[in-house]
Amino acid sequence: MSARPHIFDQLRRLWVCPNCTHTWAGTATAAPFHVCAGLRGLTAPLVVAGTDCEVVTHEREDYVNKERLTVDGDGRPVMSVETRHADGSNDIAVYAPLVQVVGEVG
Amino acid sequence: MAFTQSKMFREWPSQVLQKSGTNFLGMGTDVLNVALYNNSGTPDKDAAVGSTGYNTGAWAVANEVTDATNWVAGGRALSGKTFSTAVSGACTFDATDLAGGGTLSLSNVYGCLIYDNAITGGTVAKQGISFHYFGGPQTVSAGTFTVVWNASGIFTMAV
Numbered sequence: 001m002s003a004r005p006h007i008f009d010q011l012r013r014l015w016v017c018p019n020c021t022h023t024w025a026g027t028a029t030a031a032p033f034h035v036c037a038g039l040r041g042l043t044a045p046l047v048v049a050g051t052d053c054e055v056v057t058h059e060r061e062d063y064v065n066k067e068r069l070t071v072d073g074d075g076r077p078v079m080s081v082e083t084r085h086a087d088g089s090n091d092i093a094v095y096a097p098l099v100q101v102v103g104e105v106g
Numbered sequence: 107m108a109f110t111q112s113k114m115f116r117e118w119p120s121q122v123l124q125k126s127g128t129n130f131l132g133m134g135t136d137v138l139n140v141a142l143y144n145n146s147g148t149p150d151k152d153a154a155v156g157s158t159g160y161n162t163g164a165w166a167v168a169n170e171v172t173d174a175t176n177w178v179a180g181g182r183a184l185s186g187k188t189f190s191t192a193v194s195g196a197c198t199f200d201a202t203d204l205a206g207g208g209t210l211s212l213s214n215v216y217g218c219l220i221y222d223n224a225i226t227g228g229t230v231a232k233q234g235i236s237f238h239y240f241g242g243p244q245t246v247s248a249g250t251f252t253v254v255w256n257a258s259g260i261f262t263m264a265v
Binding site for chain 1: 110113205215218238241242244246247249250252253254255256257258259261262264
């Protein structure tokens, strides 16, 4: 009787970043994230090696006001990072602002 | 009107201080959900408590953005909740980034409501804690939708 690979071994894959040299090998039910040097320090998803796609960021479209936002290494407010696949599908990761409870009464 | 900012409901700290009769057991114990919304409602940090719960006021299900399988009505539960007082003068709440359960399609997602799914009594069930504006419409087609919380947390309270 031959040994069969464990299911998690079967799912182990190489993940890469299209914008920097970061790689990661392992099992994941969702795309792992990393701090991307190619996207000016933003937290961005990896993609399975060989995937025909691009990973791009989107600057915030509305005014910032006093929102505590995610900014890139150049100080630009970023609202999301998108993985655009060649088949027309896409993945989105939105950067939710920090809620700040501050101020004085009166 | 529409999403313009990210805020905590002023009624939430009041709830935390009182809690009586609502079944609130603390944010660490209660299940906290994240529901996604379009831009039809007008989030208001000063709303009366009765209009801060899930499926009340601006947070009516008619304004909610859902997927039949991977981001269903009512939203997804936060995990990995942490409470930190590591920074002088501040108390911070954070959790694990929240990803949909699989491939989905959503459009015109402008923000989210975080609410306490365990609150069943008092003035309003499923009372809202905070709302977060994503900065514009977000659309995903046959892909994954992930909410990445700010590096400094979900909310921080200065004391």
